[in-house]
Amino acid sequence: MPKDLTPAAFNILLCLAGEPMHGYAIIQHVKTSTEGRVKLGPGTLYSTIKRLLETGLIVESDIRPDDDDERRRYYTLTSNGRKVVQAEAQHLERLVKQARNVKLLRGVA
């Protein structure tokens, strides 16, 4: 029974579900895609990445573009990581439906 993801972990996995990415790119991707609402600091980012590696939800990959910045470390979702982030997304979807049911959001439930 996978206990559910912290907000930081979910945001990171959501990025990686799009494409493999390195840490710094994740910070910026989260920042722009949420229009500044979510700011991952380095402390949260790297400690969460460490945890995600330990729990096998992501792995480091050596695939990278030619002439890429050597410092970058790329991460990809594992198949289990994908399952877990998908389950969390479904959970959030249900919460959003509930929010509609109590008129916090417009539209049909």
Added chain:
Amino acid sequence: MPKDLTPAAFNILLCLAGEPMHGYAIIQHVKTSTEGRVKLGPGTLYSTIKRLLETGLIVESDIRPDDDDERRRYYTLTSNGRKVVQAEAQHLERLVKQARNVKLLRGVA
């Protein structure tokens, strides 16, 4: 600028957006409405309620049914609490859309 809600705080406010409720009822409501996926323990519940009272997102109300259990303490959303939970719901809605965009969920974005 209201920093965003913790998962526990969001779940509690989402309950109260439906109707005023007392603590123990919130625990059970969250449990049943999430089909057991979210379990609020007493530690998380009461410390989060305390915080929500301090930040003015909820207030205690003395309105209760006749012959109700005296021990119960009912809470209601303040207008600011409603605004904050609504903003968080909108944020979650965007995350769900992103999840659809990367094919973690089915359906149209």
Added chain:
DNA sequence: ACTAAATATATCTATTTATGATATAGTGTT
């Protein structure tokens, strides 16, 4: 070439949250 800003990862401490156990007591059922 020199400089400054941005990129990139990593660690550390402090603060904030979450968890689970324990405590206490009222209520309802058999």
Added chain:
DNA sequence: AACACTATATCATAAATAGATATATTTAGT
């Protein structure tokens, strides 16, 4: 009376987050 359930509350611990600091590389401007 005994028991399970309801109801709130606190405590100690553990986990997660935030923000500062450190270090080094890369890129852009002058």
